[in-house]
Amino acid sequence: MKILVAIKRVVDFNVRVQVKPDGTGVATDGVKMSINPFDEIAIEEALRIKESGKASEVIIVTIGSNDAQQQLRTALAMGADRAILVESDGEIQSLKAATSLLNIVKKEQPGLVIMGKQAIDDDNNQTPQMLATLWKRPQATFVSKLEVNDTTALATREVDAGLESIEITLPAVVSTDLRLNEPRFVKLPDIMKAKRKPLDVVHINDTVEGFDDKELSIQKYESPQARQKGVMVESVDELVAMLKEKGLV
Amino acid sequence: MSKVLILAQHDGSAINQGTAKAITAALQISEAAIDLIVFADDTSIIAAEAAKLANVTTVHAVTTTNENWKLASGISEKIAEIGEGYTHIFGPSTTFGKDVMPCVAALSGQNQISDIMEVIDANTFKRPIYAGNAVITVNSNHDKIIATIRNASFKTGDMTSGSAVIENHTISNAQTDTKFVSLQSGNSERPDLQTAAKVISGGRGVGSEENFEIMYNLADKLGAATGASRAAVDAGYCPNEMQVGQTGKIIAPDLYMCFGISGAIQHLTGIKDAGTIVAINKDGEAPIYEVADIGLVGDLFKIVPELMEKL
Numbered sequence: 001m002k003i004l005v006a007i008k009r010v011v012d013f014n015v016r017v018q019v020k021p022d023g024t025g026v027a028t029d030g031v032k033m034s035i036n037p038f039d040e041i042a043i044e045e046a047l048r049i050k051e052s053g054k055a056s057e058v059i060i061v062t063i064g065s066n067d068a069q070q071q072l073r074t075a076l077a078m079g080a081d082r083a084i085l086v087e088s089d090g091e092i093q094s095l096k097a098a099t100s101l102l103n104i105v106k107k108e109q110p111g112l113v114i115m116g117k118q119a120i121d122d123d124n125n126q127t128p129q130m131l132a133t134l135w136k137r138p139q140a141t142f143v144s145k146l147e148v149n150d151t152t153a154l155a156t157r158e159v160d161a162g163l164e165s166i167e168i169t170l171p172a173v174v175s176t177d178l179r180l181n182e183p184r185f186v187k188l189p190d191i192m193k194a195k196r197k198p199l200d201v202v203h204i205n206d207t208v209e210g211f212d213d214k215e216l217s218i219q220k221y222e223s224p225q226a227r228q229k230g231v232m233v234e235s236v237d238e239l240v241a242m243l244k245e246k247g248l249v
Numbered sequence: 250m251s252k253v254l255i256l257a258q259h260d261g262s263a264i265n266q267g268t269a270k271a272i273t274a275a276l277q278i279s280e281a282a283i284d285l286i287v288f289a290d291d292t293s294i295i296a297a298e299a300a301k302l303a304n305v306t307t308v309h310a311v312t313t314t315n316e317n318w319k320l321a322s323g324i325s326e327k328i329a330e331i332g333e334g335y336t337h338i339f340g341p342s343t344t345f346g347k348d349v350m351p352c353v354a355a356l357s358g359q360n361q362i363s364d365i366m367e368v369i370d371a372n373t374f375k376r377p378i379y380a381g382n383a384v385i386t387v388n389s390n391h392d393k394i395i396a397t398i399r400n401a402s403f404k405t406g407d408m409t410s411g412s413a414v415i416e417n418h419t420i421s422n423a424q425t426d427t428k429f430v431s432l433q434s435g436n437s438e439r440p441d442l443q444t445a446a447k448v449i450s451g452g453r454g455v456g457s458e459e460n461f462e463i464m465y466n467l468a469d470k471l472g473a474a475t476g477a478s479r480a481a482v483d484a485g486y487c488p489n490e491m492q493v494g495q496t497g498k499i500i501a502p503d504l505y506m507c508f509g510i511s512g513a514i515q516h517l518t519g520i521k522d523a524g525t526i527v528a529i530n531k532d533g534e535a536p537i538y539e540v541a542d543i544g545l546v547g548d549l550f551k552i553v554p555e556l557m558e559k560l
Contacts, residue, residue, distance in 0.1 A: 016514060017379045026383050093360045094351070122378050123495070124363045129321065129351035138322055138427040141348045144489065154430070159344040160443065160498065161260070162490045165430035166320070172426075178496060179483065216360050220386040224377065227521060230542040236555040239527065239545050248447070248504045248525060249471060249560050 001111035001170075002057045003046040006101055006131075007039035007075060009068040010121040019223045026221060035071045038116025041176045044183040045146060046114050047079045054148050055111070057081045061104050063088050063097055063204060076194035077186040083197070088204040096204075096213050098130035103207035105135060110171060112153070117142050117175040128175035138168035144179040250280045251371045254332050256340040256349065257287040257299050257308075264298050266444045267341025270403040272304055275339060277368035282306055285413070286331055288318035296415045303407035311418040316429040323427070325352035327420055332357065335393070336371070342397040342499075343443070354395040361395045362387055364499075366402040380495040381518035400443055401501035401522040435488045439465075442491065445474030447504045448523075450493060451486070452478040452516075454509020454530065454549060458486045463553045464508065470557060476500070478510045494519035508549040512537025 011017055012032040020027050035043070046058045060075040062068045063086040072083035086100055105113060118125035132139035140146075140155035144163070147154040148170075157164045158177045233239050243249045253275040258265035268285070275283050286309040287299045296310035309331050317323025328349070332338040338353055340346035342364050354361040366384070367375035373388045374396065442448065449468040455461055461481075468475045476498070477491040493500055495515040501522035508529045510516060517540055520526060528541035529552050538544045545552065 011379070013515075017382050019383045026379060095355060095358070095360045098355065118496070120380065120495070123380065124361070125347050126351035126354065126361050126363060129348065130355040132322075133325065133352040133355035139348075139352075140427075141321075142344060157344075158489045159432075160490060161432060162434035162488065164319075164432045167428040167430055169426040178479065179489065212358065214359055214389075214391040216362060217388045217390070218385050219373070219388050222384050222386075224381055224384050224521070227526075227540050227542075230526070230538070230540075230544060232538070232544045232546070234545075236545070236552055236559060239543060240556070240559045242543055243504070243525075243527070243560075246525060 001055045002059060002108060003049060003055045004059050004061060004105060004108055004110035004113045005039070005042045005046045005075070005080070006113065006115040006127070007043065007060060007062045007071060008036045008119045009033050009062065009064050009071045010036045010119050013037055013120055019221045023220050023222060033067070033070070035074060036116050036119045038118060038120070038176050038178070040183045041178065041180050042114040042116055043075050043078055043080060044181045045176060048181065049112070049148055059084065059108060059110070061086065061101065063092060063100055065089060069199065072199055073194050074186060076197045076199070077190045078184060079190070081197065083199045085199065085201045086204050086207055087201055092204065093215055094124050094126035095130055096208060096211060097127050098134055099211045100204055100207040101127070101131050102134045105131070112148065112170060113173045115175055117177055128173050132173040135173065138172040139175070140166055140168050140172065141175040142177045143174050144177045146174060146180065250282065251278045251337055252335045253278065253281050253283045253337040253339060254335040255283060255285050256328060256338070256346065257285045258341050258343060258345045259287065259289070259295050259298070261289070262294065264295070264302065264408065265341065265343065266405045266408070267343050267346065267398070267400050269302055269405045269408050270400055271339045271341050271398040272302060273403040273406045274365060274368055274398045275337070276304060276406070278337070278371045284309060286311065286328055288313050288324045288327070290314060290316060290318060292417070300413040300415055301409050301411045302413070303411040305411050305413040308413045308415045309418055310415050311420060313420050314423045317420070317423050319429045320427050321349040321352050322424050323420070325349055325356060327418070328353045329356035331418070337394045337396070340397050342399045346397045350395060350397050357393050357395055359391060359393055359395050361397065362389065363397050364399040365396050366399045377518070380515050381521060382514065399499060401499045405444065435490055439468060440472065440474040442474040442476055442493070443498055443500055445502055447471050447473035448476050448500060448502045448506070449473045450476035450478070450505065450507040450510060451481055452507065452510030453480040453484060455481060455486060461486050467553055467557060470560060478513070478516050507537065508553065510537055511535040512540065
């Protein structure tokens with residue numbers, strides 16, 4: 001069984017992004033870029049499944065600019081076998097991403113597609129569900145535990161009420177939550193080795209033929225409303241008095 | 250005129266308040282006619298509950314089999330099918346809505362507008378990106394808008410005085426590739442974290458699962474729900490459903506009191522709509538104090554017992 005892992009290059013989670021003064025976007029010049037943290041968990045999970053003998057190959061795919069090759073090389077250094085860059089200059093929206101990924105899925109015929117539940121830039125949380133729908137295969141979203149068997153997988157999902165278990169028939173799409181695993185660190189020799197692993201480039205237009213892109217238009221970016229500066233109190237008595245005054249206790 | 254179909258969420262016996270919040274959002278679209286769609290293996294009780302939500306004309310009650318009402322693959326096609334006659338299809342921005350609605354969007358050939366926090370007009374909405382560090386205004390000029398509604402941004406509307414008409418449907422060809430197995434749920438005695446007026450929350454500073462008892466005791470004393478930071482959940486101090494933040498629950502209680510939480514940006518995004526934020530931490534430089542309305546620097550193990558005594 002092949003596993004396809006879809007990743008996205010995003011602003012590193014430690015960066016505090018700023019909206020540009022003219023409201024046309026967020027400032028990304030010179031900002032550190034990384035693999036979306038949820039996608040890094042997806043890579044790790046795929047590698048662990050392969051290491052347990054249940055998968056033969058881990059393929060990484062991303063949609064993005066040529067710069068996203070850096071993130072693909074990182075994934076290869078973690079241990080993935082090969083990578084595909086679907087080259088796209090501008091930002092693309094979720095349904096186009098899912099449509100493009102479906103094209104790759106049909107070529108590669110993976111038994112499992114794993115990807116992060118959301119990218120930490122647009123926080124959309126859509127693409128895995130859309131891919132599963134277009135592919136007409138089961139989905140297990142927000143997964144914190146995954147047990148892969150021959151023709152099925154048992155997935156534990158983090159839901160508002162607690163932990164939900166579902167059984168899905170393979171092939172299927174799994175989206176990862178934070179507690180699925182802790183991704184490994186990349187070692188220097190592996191970075192060298194990753195440079196020799198295959199990385200194919202296709203253009204997005206060749207993966208979305210006939211797609212009617214009903215894009216949403218982003219009219220404006222703005223900073224969120226800041227909360228007013230609060231007060232510091234010195235004692236529990238003072239705190240209790242303030243809470244009582246506000247009618248909160 | 251806009252016609253809005255809202256996916257109702259329920260646990261088998263009661264309608265989730267996220268549904269009523271989605272109605273509140275829909276009411277901000279001028280001249281909107283609002284219908285609900287609700288799924289269950291036996292719809293008799295829950296459809297009647299859904300019909301009590303105010304401002305709803307029709308409840309589409311869809312009968313499912315084999316607990317398919319809990320699964321995105323069991324219901325999304327029917328939502329898209331019934332949704333054909335609507336200009337908008339909304340779902341709550343809960344894990345249930347987040348699972349289902351993108352499938353409906355894909356079936357409708359649309360992108361989804363996730364986590365609407367403000368309705369500008371029938372086609373224009375505001376939503377947060379980058380863990381709430383930026384807000385975008387999104388416009389759709391397409392024939393249908395599929396969206397999820399951010400719980401913390403809208404008030405729960407009237408859930409008792411409605412008298413909607415119930416229209417029954419069934420799903421004839423049930424899917425079998427996905428099976429619901431089980432749901433493991435924690436303490437249900439305390440108020441629901443997503444809708445509670447008061448929340449007591451603990452972070453890494455609480456130190457252990459045993460120590461979290463003092464959080465639960467304080468919460469019970471105040472009639473509050475309990476929450477936690479990701480660090481506390483990752484460390485195994487408390488279950489995942491208590492996590493508040495970008496990838497956990499986004500909440501807006503009147504009072505949020507947090508103990509031993511430093512205030513990572515991902516956590517702050519989950520609480521910035523709270524009425525009053527109270528922070529107690531031993532590190533006076535912690536970022537939580539930048540958003541706190543009331544801050545107290547000190548040892549939570551001394552402060553909590555004192556609060557138990559004085560509140």
